[in-house]
Amino acid sequence: MSKIFLTDTTLRDGSHTVSHQFNPDDVMKVAAALENAGVNLIEIGHGDGLTGSTINYGFSKYSDFDLISAASSVLTKSKLTVLLIPGIGTVEDLEMVRKCGAKAVRVATHVTEADISEQHIKAAKDMGLFTVGFLMMSHMASVERVTEEALKMESYGADVVYVTDSGGAMLPKDVAAKIGSLKKNLKVPIGHHAHNNLGLAVSNSLTAIEAGATYIDGCLSGLGAGAGNTPTEMLIATFDKMGYEHDGNLYKAMDASEDVLKPIVEGKGLKLKTNSNSLMIGYAGVYSSFMLHAQRAAARFGVDARDILMELGRRKAVGGQEDWIIDVAYELAHK
Structure with a gap:
């Protein structure tokens, strides 16, 4: 199994959730936490891509250039990434964000319109940017047409090509067929971006990997348009359980969601439902009532509740063995 590379779009697709109101300070905090969690590519900007702040798509209080500069000031390892939709963003905009610190761009078109990406992909490559072809609304085209359009993006110079389920409408069998065809016919790596409108985001992401994708997208706490994106922390947890090679750190991703993103979102008057407790129960494989x-x-002995649950999982504790929780916490405190 090839290494999996994780792209987090909390600060781009996730900006739909906050009506594009992330500010530079928000961006710096979240971007730094994502890098600390081992995310490979961190996407920044308006939810509808570079210069999407318009009456059509919704105004942001801050320009993409301000937000990207802010992220660039804290990132040293992760690739700072932007999304560009030809017709909204321009080559000139791309040159400006490169100067602001962007290292990668995802050039996005409707699944049947890859032709309009040629100028932008070639320009991005000339600028030295890591360049991704992003075929949106991929559920709307046949396997053959998705493959045809992906081949165009590859021919223009894309380093990776994505099957993007913008509508969250694809079933696992659709993901398997389309990713599998691209894997068979393209030489470059394949990626998948899922939305959770049918509750299939994690499942579809795993199906994509099984079919040959090595670039997978997520958002902290599943932020994003519609029902949201695949939760980044859930992806990392499932990657761990599947034994995939990747750079993500589960605890740090959970902390980024709970301790960094949640206060920011709730400070804007929105309620963010984090999934840390239920995620940890499933990851450790212990009885649901163990969490409290x-x-x-953990509070009594000054240890991490997640470490307690993990040890209980290793010991295969079941309901009725709650007394083990104190034993485990005591042992962890005295290591």
């Missing part, structure tokens, strides 16, 4: 007991024991 583990949190109390």
